Amino acid sequence: MLRSYRVLAFSLASLASANVVFADPPKSPAALPANPKQVVLISFDAAREISQWQRSRALAKRTGAHFTYFLSCVFLLSPETRLQYAGPGKAAGKSNVGFGASKQDVAERLEQLRLAAAEGHDIGSHACGHFDGKDWSKADWLAEFASARRIFENAYTINGISPEPPGWRDFARHTVTGFRAPYLSTDKALYEALPQAGFDYDASGVSNGPAVPPTKNGTTRFALPQIPEGPKSKPVVAMDYNLYVRHSNGLEKPSMADEFADRAYRTFHAAFEAQYNGKRLPMELGFHFTLMNNGAYWNALERFAGDVCVKADVECISFRDYVARQRAGNAQASVGG
DSSP, X not given: OHHHHHHHHHHHHHHXXXXXXXXOOOOOGGGSOOOBOEEEEEEXXXXXXXXXXXXXXXXXXXXXXXXXXXXXXXXXXXXXXXXXXXXXXXXXXXXSSOOOSSHHHHHHHHHHHHHHHHTTOEEEEOOSSOOOOTTOOHHHHHHHHHHHHHHHHTHXXXXXXXXXXXXXXXXXXXXXXXXXXXXXXXXXXXXXXXXXXXXXXXXXXXXXXXXXXXXXXXXXXXXXXXXXXXXXXXEXXXXXXXXXXXXXXXXXXXXXXXXXXXHHHHHHHHHXXXXXXXXXXXXXXXXXXXXXXXXXXXXXXXXXXXXXXXSTTEEEEOHHHHHHHHHTTOOSOBTTO
């Protein structure tokens, strides 16, 4: 053993005298750049049914997620107060999605809004009457936005609901910073009206795939991505309604709900994995409070969020919080950050 040691010592000394250069040791993991956390943005349109408010808030509590709720303001009007709203070019009291079911129903929805906001969720605007604004003028859009803000701010007074919570009007005046157009239908006039109406972001776009949202004229523009779906991996907009049309032509097939739920889950998860194991671009998914195909897509959402939102290197956050971070000059949060 002594002799072997001497041979080894001699060999190292000989190499040193010959000016042999050894490679640097590999960098420790701590010295390598951290991966950004994978951002997932989950949103809901219309935000009508009380049970779905409760269900989504419970999901958020289980998973640590924060959601964005795009509210249609007509759901803050009862049948008795529906004449408070008139859409551009429409008679008062008209809406494509109806109104609140009753004064009590409106009161319960207002309470859900307050609770969701207190829990850190984002309340956005889905306009009011769910009309297609693709041919609206800038003045039409501004009028619709003004109706939404007036009804939201004065909802307790309009409906005769008391007591109005302290600070409600200030809350209602400042909480809504984002918008999604009904039917995802937009025009040039919308994007001219959004900054003037005080919106920080719009989520009405559709993109070929996940992408970093650009900011144009002061408005950050999000887009629901098209993601591969089904046996042939045909692209579909990452929203429950589009899956509903793809799976059952927009008709209820409750007997196939489990199959559709599993197919939707696999679609969501594959799209997530592509980013999680790739560039980690923000991943968007959109839903409605309507339980299409016997709730298949909500079942898929709960399974998906339960898998991914709990990961240490994933953030399920709202549009508002994403925009706030970007505008503060903060990069996408890193793992462990």
